[in-house]
Amino acid sequence: MVSLQPRLEKLRAGVHQLVVDGKPFMMRAGELNNSSMSSASFMRTVWPEMQRANVNTVLGGVPWDQIEPVEGQFDFSELDQIIVDARAHDIRLVLLWFGSFKNGASQYPPAWVKLDPKRFPRQKVGAIPQTANYLSVFDPKNRSRDADANAFKRLMEHVREVDGAHGTVIMVQVENETGLLGDSRDRSELANAAFEAPVPADLVELFDKQWETMNSTIRTTFAEQRKAGSIKATSTWEEAFGKSKSTDELFMAYHYAKYVGAVAAAGKAAYPIPHYTNAWLRNIPDGAEVDGATVVGFGGIFPGAYPSGGPVETVLDIWMEFAPAIDFFSPDIYMDGYDSTCALYSHRGQPLFIPEQRRDEFGAIRLWSAIGRFNALGTSPFAIDSGETPYTEHYLLLKQAAPHILDARVQGYPMDGFHFDAFAPGSPDPSPARTLHFGEWGLLVERAEVHGHPAAAYGIIIQTASNKFFLIGAGYQIKFSSNRKDATYTGLLSFDEKEVDDRGELRTGRLLNGDETQQGMAVVMPSKEIDFGDFWFIAMQVPARTRLAECTVYSLYE
Ligand code: DGJ
Numbered sequence: 001m002v003s004l005q006p007r008l009e010k011l012r013a014g015v016h017q018l019v020v021d022g023k024p025f026m027m028r029a030g031e032l033n034n035s036s037m038s039s040a041s042f043m044r045t046v047w048p049e050m051q052r053a054n055v056n057t058v059l060g061g062v063p064w065d066q067i068e069p070v071e072g073q074f075d076f077s078e079l080d081q082i083i084v085d086a087r088a089h090d091i092r093l094v095l096l097w098f099g100s101f102k103n104g105a106s107q108y109p110p111a112w113v114k115l116d117p118k119r120f121p122r123q124k125v126g127a128i129p130q131t132a133n134y135l136s137v138f139d140p141k142n143r144s145r146d147a148d149a150n151a152f153k154r155l156m157e158h159v160r161e162v163d164g165a166h167g168t169v170i171m172v173q174v175e176n177e178t179g180l181l182g183d184s185r186d187r188s189e190l191a192n193a194a195f196e197a198p199v200p201a202d203l204v205e206l207f208d209k210q211w212e213t214m215n216s217t218i219r220t221t222f223a224e225q226r227k228a229g230s231i232k233a234t235s236t237w238e239e240a241f242g243k244s245k246s247t248d249e250l251f252m253a254y255h256y257a258k259y260v261g262a263v264a265a266a267g268k269a270a271y272p273i274p275h276y277t278n279a280w281l282r283n284i285p286d287g288a289e290v291d292g293a294t295v296v297g298f299g300g301i302f303p304g305a306y307p308s309g310g311p312v313e314t315v316l317d318i319w320m321e322f323a324p325a326i327d328f329f330s331p332d333i334y335m336d337g338y339d340s341t342c343a344l345y346s347h348r349g350q351p352l353f354i355p356e357q358r359r360d361e362f363g364a365i366r367l368w369s370a371i372g373r374f375n376a377l378g379t380s381p382f383a384i385d386s387g388e389t390p391y392t393e394h395y396l397l398l399k400q401a402a403p404h405i406l407d408a409r410v411q412g413y414p415m416d417g418f419h420f421d422a423f424a425p426g427s428p429d430p431s432p433a434r435t436l437h438f439g440e441w442g443l444l445v446e447r448a449e450v451h452g453h454p455a456a457a458y459g460i461i462i463q464t465a466s467n468k469f470f471l472i473g474a475g476y477q478i479k480f481s482s483n484r485k486d487a488t489y490t491g492l493l494s495f496d497e498k499e500v501d502d503r504g505e506l507r508t509g510r511l512l513n514g515d516e517t518q519q520g521m522a523v524v525m526p527s528k529e530i531d532f533g534d535f536w537f538i539a540m541q542v543p544a545r546t547r548l549a550e551c552t553v554y555s556l557y558e
Contacts, residue, residue, distance in 0.1 A: 006170040006273045008327055008351055015409055016351040018274065018377045020092065020170050024410065026371070026402035027170075027378025028395040029094065031059040031356055032385050034102075038066055040081035046385045047089040053388070054395035057170065058086065059094040059355060059380055061102075065110040068151045076158050083159075087168040094171045094355070097155065099148045099263060102176040103280065104307040106135040113147060120144040121190060125183035134180055137255040137309075138190040145259045149266035160271035171273060173355060174264040174326060177280040178256050179307020185248035195251060199240045201233040203254055206321050215347055217314040221246045245303050252309025253318045261323025268325045277323075278330045278355050281341065282312040313344040320348065332356035332382075338366045342374040356382040364390040365419040365458040367398070368473060371405060372417015372460030393528075394458075397547050400500040401460070401472045408462045408470075414438050420447050420457035420475065431457075437483075438463045441490075441553060444479040448524050450541050452531025459525060467493075468552050474544045475527040477518075480553045487555040495523050498548040512549065515540045523551045 006020050017024040030050065036042060037060030050058055060082075068074055086093050098108040106114075106122075113120045113135075120143055123134040135144040156172070163169050180186060185195070211219065211226065222241055225231055231240045241247040264275050283301040306312065311319040311329040319329055328350040331341045334357065346352055352374050357363045359381035370376035381391055408415050416438075420431035433446035443461065447454040459473020471478075482490045495517055497509035516524055526544045 014349040024406040027057040029057040029380035030384025123186040124188040129187035137259040153266040156267040156270035179310030184245040184304040249303035253315035256309040257322035265325035368458040414463040417460040422456040451535035452533030455527040477524040482555040489556040493552040495551040
């Protein structure tokens with residue numbers, strides 16, 4: 001019998017699919033505002049909006065203080081109604097476990113945890129250490145960790161009970177943007193004792209055994225110490241790694257990973273659907289090269305300005321090793337550096353999912369890169385219930401194109417995705433043309449030529465046969481060339497508009513030629529709205545209709 005439990009399946013290195021109802025699933029996701037899912041009656045106003053927005057997956061918080069207001073007494077009534085209502089609207093859920101940590105802080109633990117610092121010790125921050133709104137990850141008795149793990153386990157047991165046969169809940173996020181803000185490390189006595197103790201042997205072993213495959217930033221940061229041989233289990237943290245904020249961050253990451261890893265393991269043992277956690281990203285100076293990608297403008301340069309110890313790329317290997325119940329680590333991408341961040345979070349070929357990104361057009365066009373280039377399981381703008389977003393239009397197209405994208409992943413068809421940002425007339429174009437290589441062919445992908453000012457563009461190209469391409473998107477054009485030395489001419493044999501019928505099947509619409517191919521020079525996937533500039537009286541660019549097409553190319557070899 002086919003298992004209907006949502007699961008992840010690895011197709012090959014770096015390519016995964018999420019399987020829901022026994023079939024590959026593309027998340028057209030949106031994350032709710034933080035408090036929305038605490039009320040089933042509020043959510044009743046949201047479900048129809050989600051349907052109109054072409055969203056098929058909603059991410060929403062499950063607050064610990066709501067489900068366990070009194071220790072050991074659980075109340076799942078709101079959540080149960082939410083699951084039933086989501087299912088009735090044919091919408092899947094990703095539950096965000098707002099347990100010990102949410103945006104670093106411990107604001108969601110119930111009162112019986114918050115009011116008992118003796119039993120549930122806090123972190124301390126600052127030059128004169130002050131008690132902070134962060135549960136300690138250094139309690140030798142692990143009391144808050146275990147209380148959290150118990151609540152999370154009960155949640156997952158309950159979800160399995162009420163939803164196991166339906167698979168409405170498809171994934172779960174364990175905590176939210178973990179890490180300490182306001183200082184690079186906890187300065188409490190508990191933390192200081194751990195910091196002065198020898199470095200744990202399992203961490204030293206990780207550095208010994210996995211150094212070559214670790215993320216480049218961690219190798220750069222601790223290259224000197226590695227060379228000097230100071231990373232050993234007889235050294236304290238500062239003897240081993242030097243005195244720096246990076247050492248503090250490593251120290252925090254190791255302990256946070258173990259804490260959150262234990263919470264995740266408890267939930268996963270109860271109901272093993274995909275578990276992931278997300279990162280508030282670190283700031284990398286503009287132009288820096290990380291793992292071959294140039295980075296631009298993240299937010300907050302030092303650990304403590306971004307949550308110290310959270311799963312940022314520097315310490316991703318630490319999290320992967322010490323929180324093995326977490327299937328993958330996701331970036332919340334609000335700033336630029338979108339593609340380079342996707343590349344960083346594809347580390348060790350893990351599945352990619354963007355649980356939070358910008359809700360404007362700048363964010364929306366990026367979903368095509370995440371999905372087409374980096375094989376993301378899906379993307380999710382934050383605050384999807386704060387009114388209309390451009391994702392509605394993009395998700396409509398993704399809904400039609402997803403079966404072909406998912407199939408291409410299974411078949412192993414070459415595929416790539418891209419976006420070209422909007423820019424003001426007269427200012428430099430931020431998104432240069434690029435040449436993509438598909439077997440024999442070089443594809444020069446550039447903005448579709450218009451007489452006026454070009455719009456933002458986005459798309460995915462799939463090579464379905466040696467000379468055949470399925471094209472998705474708008475605002476771009478492609479010029480083909482052959483890399484064979486004996487090719488003397490490369491051109492187009494056909495360019496067909498594709499439309500999707502009522503059963504979701506593709507059929508051919510217009511046969512595109514003439515102006516629509518610049519007389520055979522290019523395939524043009526035009527924008528939905530075209531600026532004709534001064535040439536409105538000869539409107540030779542035709543606005544996009546379906547944003548789907550197929551073309552075949554040929555070369556003459558002489
Ligand atoms: C990132 C957090 O993960 C979200 O829950 C939300 O608080 C947003 N920030 C708001 O900007």
